[in-house]
Amino acid sequence: MRVSSFSLILARLITSRRRLVLVEMAMLGELPYVIPILKRAHQIQRSIVVLFAARSSVFQEPEFQREFREKNISVPIVTTEVAKKLSRAVRPALWITSEQFSKVWMRPSLCVFHGQPSKGLTFSRSIIESFDHFFLLGPLQEAAYDEFLIDSCIDLTKKPKIHRIGYPKSDPIVAGTVDKESVRQRLRIDERYQCILYAPAFNEFCSLRTIGVELIETLCRIPNAIVLVKLAPDSISGPKNIYGTGGIDWKYVLSRIAFPNLRLVQDLDIGAALSVADVMVTDVSGVAYEFLAIGKPVIYFDCLDFYTNTVMKNFPGLSLEDILSRDTVNAGRRYGTVVGTLGELTQAVANARLPVSGASMQAKLLYNPGCATENCIDRINSILDGRNDR
Numbered sequence: 001m002r003v004s005s006f007s008l009i010l011a012r013l014i015t016s017r018r019r020l021v022l023v024e025m026a027m028l029g030e031l032p033y034v035i036p037i038l039k040r041a042h043q044i045q046r047s048i049v050v051l052f053a054a055r056s057s058v059f060q061e062p063e064f065q066r067e068f069r070e071k072n073i074s075v076p077i078v079t080t081e082v083a084k085k086l087s088r089a090v091r092p093a094l095w096i097t098s099e100q101f102s103k104v105w106m107r108p109s110l111c112v113f114h115g116q117p118s119k120g121l122t123f124s125r126s127i128i129e130s131f132d133h134f135f136l137l138g139p140l141q142e143a144a145y146d147e148f149l150i151d152s153c154i155d156l157t158k159k160p161k162i163h164r165i166g167y168p169k170s171d172p173i174v175a176g177t178v179d180k181e182s183v184r185q186r187l188r189i190d191e192r193y194q195c196i197l198y199a200p201a202f203n204e205f206c207s208l209r210t211i212g213v214e215l216i217e218t219l220c221r222i223p224n225a226i227v228l229v230k231l232a233p234d235s236i237s238g239p240k241n242i243y244g245t246g247g248i249d250w251k252y253v254l255s256r257i258a259f260p261n262l263r264l265v266q267d268l269d270i271g272a273a274l275s276v277a278d279v280m281v282t283d284v285s286g287v288a289y290e291f292l293a294i295g296k297p298v299i300y301f302d303c304l305d306f307y308t309n310t311v312m313k314n315f316p317g318l319s320l321e322d323i324l325s326r327d328t329v330n331a332g333r334r335y336g337t338v339v340g341t342l343g344e345l346t347q348a349v350a351n352a353r354l355p356v357s358g359a360s361m362q363a364k365l366l367y368n369p370g371c372a373t374e375n376c377i378d379r380i381n382s383i384l385d386g387r388n389d390r
Helices: 006-016 028-039 062-070 080-089 125-130 139-152 168-175 180-187 207-220 250-255 271-276 287-293 304-314 320-324 342-350 356-364 372-385
Strands: 019-024 048-054 077-079 094-097 109-111 133-136 161-164 194-198 225-229 262-264 279-282 298-301 337-339
Touching (some): 006 048, 019 028, 019 080, 019 372, 028 062, 028 168, 028 372, 048 080, 133 372, 139 161, 139 356, 168 271, 168 287, 168 372, 194 207, 194 271, 207 225, 207 250, 207 279, 207 298, 207 342, 279 287, 279 342, 287 298, 287 356, 298 342, 304 320
Parallel strands (some): 019 094, 048 077, 094 109, 109 133, 133 161, 194 225, 194 279, 279 298, 298 337
C-alpha cells in the first residue's frame, strides 16, 4: 500500500486544477465510519480530489491494510502531517472527520461522528463552535444536541449547520444485505446455538475493566451458546492509551481466555457480528442502539459507578435517577434488561427477548434507515456546491 507524498499530490492538484477534500481518521477503530464515504468517493464531484489522511502508524496496521484491500478502496492516502502541509499550500474545499474531539485544523469542517450518543459526552461548547457542519445520525442524536444547548445555558457565538443524514455504517445491517451465512462460516457459528455478543464500552468504571474477564467466562459457560466479543475502538488502541485502555493490552488479555465456544471478533466494524448475534450484552456503549435498530434484545450490565463518577460531572443539575432515565445518556437501558450480577446475567440471556419498549425506540434512532450513504454523498456534493439545505 503506497502512501502518497506531498509533492505528488500538490502537483496533481495544480495541474488538474481540481479542489481538495480531505477525509481524516483519528484512530484505527474509526475506519468503518468513514469507509462509506471513501467507497463512494468517485461519486463526489469530478472537480474534486478526495484524500484519506491518518497517522503514519495506522497505515502499517494489518487491520487497516486488510480493510482497504477487501473494500477495494482506491482513494489516495497521506499522513496527517502531509495533509496539514497540503492545507497550507492549497485551501481545501472540505475537511471531513468522524471524531468530534479532534482539533479542527481546517475549514470548512464536517463531522460525521462515530456512534450514537450514550454517555453525555457527544457535544461540548468547543465542539459545537469548532465545526461548520454536523451530519446527524437520527432523532436521538439531534435530541442530545438540543438537550446540550438547553442544559448548558450558554450563548454560543457560532453553531454548525445541521444535516439529517443517518448512519451510513449501519446501512447493510438495516437493509438486510449482510451475507449472514458467510459471517457464520468465518466466525464458526452453529445456527443451532444461541449467539451472544458482548460489546462493552471502553471507559473506566465500565464492565470490561471491572469484571470483563469473569463476565466473558460466565457467558462461555452457558450451555449451547457461542460467545462473540467485540471490543470498542479505544479498547484496541494499545496500553499506551491510558484513557482508552486503562494501560491494559486487552487483545492480549482476551487471547488468554480459553473456551472452545469463544470467538474474538477482529473486524474493525461490528456490523457482521450484529447481523448474526441473537442477543447483545453491553453496559453503557452506544453500540446498543445499533442492535436495537435492527430489533434485537440488549442486556445491560449495570455500571452505576460510571454514571456517578463520570456522567454526573457533566450534568451537575441532574440526579442519578434523571440521568438513568435520559435516553441520550443511558445507552438505551430503558429498552432492554438491566442486570447487576453474573447470576442475573445468565438468567437474562436465557430469557432474552425484545420488549415492546425496545421496538418503540427503533423509530428514534436513524434518519434514512438503510440508505444513509446515498444521502451522505448527496449532501457532501450540496455543500461543495454551496447548497446547505437542512
